[in-house]
Amino acid sequence: MPEIKVNHLSHTFGKNTPAALTVLDDINLTFPSGSFTSIVGTSGCGKSTLLKMMAGLFVPSDGEMTLDGDVINGTDNRRGMVFQQDAVFPWMTVAKNVSYGPRLRGASRAEQAEIEAKWVEMVGLKGFEDRWPRELSGGMRKRVDIGRVYANNPDVLLMDEPFGALDAQTKERMQSDLLKTWNQTKKTVIFVTHDLEEAIFLSDRIIVMSARPGRIRHIEEVSLPRPREDAMRLESEFLDIKRKLWGMLEH
Amino acid sequence: MKNLLRGRLFLGALSITTVLVIYVVVTNQPDNNPSLLPPISLIIGSFFTNLEAGTLLDALSASLFRIFLGFLCGTTAALVIGCLVGWYETVEYLVDPLIEAVRPIPPLAYIPIVIIWFGIEEFSRVLLISIACFMVCVVNVIAGMKNVPKVYVDAAATLGASRIQIFRTVAIPAATPFIITGYRIALAAAWTTLVAAELIAAPNGLGYLLQEGRRYFLTDQVMMIIVIIGVCAFSMDRAFRAIQKRLMVWSEARE
Numbered sequence: 001m002p003e004i005k006v007n008h009l010s011h012t013f014g015k016n017t018p019a020a021l022t023v024l025d026d027i028n029l030t031f032p033s034g035s036f037t038s039i040v041g042t043s044g045c046g047k048s049t050l051l052k053m054m055a056g057l058f059v060p061s062d063g064e065m066t067l068d069g070d071v072i073n074g075t076d077n078r079r080g081m082v083f084q085q086d087a088v089f090p091w092m093t094v095a096k097n098v099s100y101g102p103r104l105r106g107a108s109r110a111e112q113a114e115i116e117a118k119w120v121e122m123v124g125l126k127g128f129e130d131r132w133p134r135e136l137s138g139g140m141r142k143r144v145d146i147g148r149v150y151a152n153n154p155d156v157l158l159m160d161e162p163f164g165a166l167d168a169q170t171k172e173r174m175q176s177d178l179l180k181t182w183n184q185t186k187k188t189v190i191f192v193t194h195d196l197e198e199a200i201f202l203s204d205r206i207i208v209m210s211a212r213p214g215r216i217r218h219i220e221e222v223s224l225p226r227p228r229e230d231a232m233r234l235e236s237e238f239l240d241i242k243r244k245l246w247g248m249l250e251h
Numbered sequence: 252m253k254n255l256l257r258g259r260l261f262l263g264a265l266s267i268t269t270v271l272v273i274y275v276v277v278t279n280q281p282d283n284n285p286s287l288l289p290p291i292s293l294i295i296g297s298f299f300t301n302l303e304a305g306t307l308l309d310a311l312s313a314s315l316f317r318i319f320l321g322f323l324c325g326t327t328a329a330l331v332i333g334c335l336v337g338w339y340e341t342v343e344y345l346v347d348p349l350i351e352a353v354r355p356i357p358p359l360a361y362i363p364i365v366i367i368w369f370g371i372e373e374f375s376r377v378l379l380i381s382i383a384c385f386m387v388c389v390v391n392v393i394a395g396m397k398n399v400p401k402v403y404v405d406a407a408a409t410l411g412a413s414r415i416q417i418f419r420t421v422a423i424p425a426a427t428p429f430i431i432t433g434y435r436i437a438l439a440a441a442w443t444t445l446v447a448a449e450l451i452a453a454p455n456g457l458g459y460l461l462q463e464g465r466r467y468f469l470t471d472q473v474m475m476i477i478v479i480i481g482v483c484a485f486s487m488d489r490a491f492r493a494i495q496k497r498l499m500v501w502s503e504a505r506e
């Protein structure tokens with residue numbers, strides 16, 4: 001059961017130098033197995049830093065994180081991450097990007113083809129399998145990124161503003177697809193976003209962070225029933241949560 | 252696009268023709284000294300004389316052999332060492348100061364020591380070309396490895412790639428534009444060094460024919476060899492560019 005725990009985690013960039021910058025301060029969180037949690041907070045409050053540490057890309061200066069009780073130390077394929085920046089490999093076609101993870105672990109040609117077909121379709125890029133990333137728009141590249149992580153089938157999905165570059169319709173479709181996938185697989189999802197509506201629509205729980213240093217300001221439980229429908233976006237309960245969180249993010 | 256290409260070909264041909272026309276006009280002046288500026292007919296004549304005598308093909312094959320061997324050895328060493336230095340920090344700290352210290356020395360400065368150690372042998376000439384290719388190439392390979400965008404490395408790592416898999420599937424392809432540029436510069440360096448090495452110490456080769464031309468005052472032969480070297484170096488570079496274009500289909504900047 002993929003449960004992530006964050007214990008007394010603090011992080012300072014450039015510790016013991018004049019330019020030291022404390023980004024995260026004493027963060028304590030539990031992400032239960034199969035839960036969907038969003039993190040919101042102003043720009044620069046340390047959301048990406050927190051996510052990268054959970055992925056195992058670097059070590060916090062204090063405290064620790066555990067996955068099912070084991071301290072996270074280094075990267076592995078159990079925690080997949082969609083980066084805020086464009087991370088599609090430009091030297092691989094769309095299909096080869098998507099099947100990159102399974103190929104690393106020696107998937108056969110047939111298995112790769114099957115994975116490619118399934119996930120390219122899932123992220124709505126059918127017909128673009130053999131294109132180079134330079135031939136795609138920014139939003140399409142983001143979808144390749146997402147497909148590549150989905151296709152790798154991690155237990156925990158760390159997503160750093162994955163839908164930020166998409167137009168409203170594609171975004172809503174990707175959100176519904178994400179919920180569908182999550183429903184089928186019950187992965188633990190940790191989702192960073194600037195979009196409150198997106199956070200409310202998707203999550204069981206929303207973590208609001210404050211900046212400099214990054215601390216947890218508030219945790220909002222979202223009790224809207226599942227499966228979530230697009231119509232819920234206009235219900236008063238939904239809008240109440242939005243208003244409340246909006247006020248917290250203001251000042 | 253087609254118009255542009257035609258315009259480009261036209262302009263290129265125009266500049267070459269202009270130079271040729273000026274040369275013809277100058278050499279046709281009544282007071283021109285043909286042993287300083289031989290007319291084009293003499294240069295072409297020298298080409299056929301040397302071709303029939305077999306000296307030209309002998310020299311060409313000797314020189315091309317040295318180029319290929321030296322280039323192959325030099326760039327292969329540069330690729331291996333450059334990758335290690337650029338990717339593994341321990342190796343970098345160990346080897347980089349050495350490369351940086353040796354890099355500013357022009358390859359031709361090694362000619363005396365190479366001759367003292369190995370004599371005026373084929374090995375010495377190939378070694379010099381290898382050194383020249385290595386030096387210019389290794390710098391590019393290292394730069395390529397150092398410029399691999401971090402987000403690609405991070406993405407591969409979170410998809411479960413091991414360090415060596417990241418090297419193979421991310422670092423090498425991301426660095427190819429730099430590596431190919433290094434190879435192209437190395438090829439140019441190979442030609443420079445070849446001629447110099449053959450001028451000083453060789454019983455055959457294009458540089459030797461140049462030297463012979465100077466000694467016997469065969470200016471037409473000297474001119475002819477210069478043109479041959481130019482044509483060879485140019486066509487090899489073109490071939491390389493074609494390969495580069497093939498390998499770089501994925502890249503936004505393909506030139």
Ligand SMILES: Nc1ncnc2c1ncn2[C@@H]1O[C@H](COP(=O)(O)OP(=O)(O)OP(=O)(O)O)[C@@H](O)[C@H]1O
Pocket residue numbers: 013014021023042043044045046047048049050084
């Ligand atoms: N490698 C680094 N070295 C030094 N400082 C860093 C580094 N990475 C991030 N920071 C700093 O840490 C702070 C938090 O960065 P982070 O990227 O986590 O913010 P964020 O919450 O993701 O912001 P955004 O919403 O804009 O993406 C920023 O002030 C940034 O300048």
Ligand SMILES: [Mg+2]
Pocket residue numbers: 047048049084160
């Ligand atoms: Mg961020």
